[in-house]
Amino acid sequence: MNDLSVGTFVFYLLAAVTIGSAAGVAFTRNVVYSALFLLGTFAGVVGLYAWLAADFVAVVQLLVYIGGILVLTIFAVMLTHRIADVRVSNRSVGRIPALAVTLGVFVLMWRVVGRTSWNTVEPRPAEYTTPAIGEAFLGNYVLPFELASLVLLAALIGAIVLSRGATSER
Amino acid sequence: MIGLEHFLFVSVAVFVLGLFCVLTRRNAIGILMGVELILNAANINYVAFARYSSVDYDGHLFAIFVIMLAAAEAAIGLAIVLGIYRTFETIDVDATDQLRG
Numbered sequence: 001m002n003d004l005s006v007g008t009f010v011f012y013l014l015a016a017v018t019i020g021s022a023a024g025v026a027f028t029r030n031v032v033y034s035a036l037f038l039l040g041t042f043a044g045v046v047g048l049y050a051w052l053a054a055d056f057v058a059v060v061q062l063l064v065y066i067g068g069i070l071v072l073t074i075f076a077v078m079l080t081h082r083i084a085d086v087r088v089s090n091r092s093v094g095r096i097p098a099l100a101v102t103l104g105v106f107v108l109m110w111r112v113v114g115r116t117s118w119n120t121v122e123p124r125p126a127e128y129t130t131p132a133i134g135e136a137f138l139g140n141y142v143l144p145f146e147l148a149s150l151v152l153l154a155a156l157i158g159a160i161v162l163s164r165g166a167t168s169e170r
Numbered sequence: 171m172i173g174l175e176h177f178l179f180v181s182v183a184v185f186v187l188g189l190f191c192v193l194t195r196r197n198a199i200g201i202l203m204g205v206e207l208i209l210n211a212a213n214i215n216y217v218a219f220a221r222y223s224s225v226d227y228d229g230h231l232f233a234i235f236v237i238m239l240a241a242a243e244a245a246i247g248l249a250i251v252l253g254i255y256r257t258f259e260t261i262d263v264d265a266t267d268q269l270r271g
Contacts, residue, residue, distance in 0.1 A: 098193040155242035162249035
């Protein structure tokens with residue numbers, strides 16, 4: 001009976017929230033509901049990271065994904081959402097072939113993933129990951145770190161240029 | 171006991187649902203939401219392998235890089251979507267087919 005512990009129950013709860021919210025994103029007609037289900041997915045992923053003792057990545061996910069990307073997505077949804085035709089904007093033809101392809105991909109991936117004997121080690125006791133991540137960012141991974149900050153700078157400038165619009169053309 | 175396969179199942183499920191989103195949405199922002207689901211599935215994979223198959227935290231570092239690049243991509247993608255909405259008054263990807271022959 002030591003299999004039914006609180007940790008196991010919490011994992012199944014987090015997995016249900018994550019997969020259920022992702023299903024909500026995929027199958028809802030209204031794009032505003034999809035954005036809110038996306039919030040549920042990101043929150044479930046934060047819980048899964050915390051379950052895996054990835055404390056720094058969980059907080060980064062919370063701050064950047066939920067606090068940045070999701071807020072930006074909701075802004076964009078609200079700015080482009082036509083209130084009048086809420087049924088037009090989210091379906092497409094080809095749902096049945098897409099479902100078939102999706103189920104095929106799922107079966108294929110799960111057979112590959114489930115049959116591989118992964119080299120697993122016993123998980124160590126949870127510890128703070130922030131010092132090790134900080135040392136890696138400024139040690140072995142300093143080049144990708146600096147390049148990623150350049151990418152963010154380019155994205156910032158590009159987004160500003162793209163959103164200036166036709167009103168300020170010279 | 172929760173092992174690596176449980177997290178891989180969650181990751182595959184979220185990936186497949188994101189793939190369905192990308193394949194069937196007509197709303198451009200809906201397609202971008204599917205891409206975000208796919209990126210999150212890959213991130214779950216990275217962090218799960220870092221816990222169950224590794225002794226260091228490289229998986230966490232890759233997950234942080236993925237989150238950074240997803241933020242940049244979401245910003246640019248949504249700026250483009252807003253530009254399209256300003257020009258065409260719609261973000262239906264079936265209606266914006268000016269380049270189709």
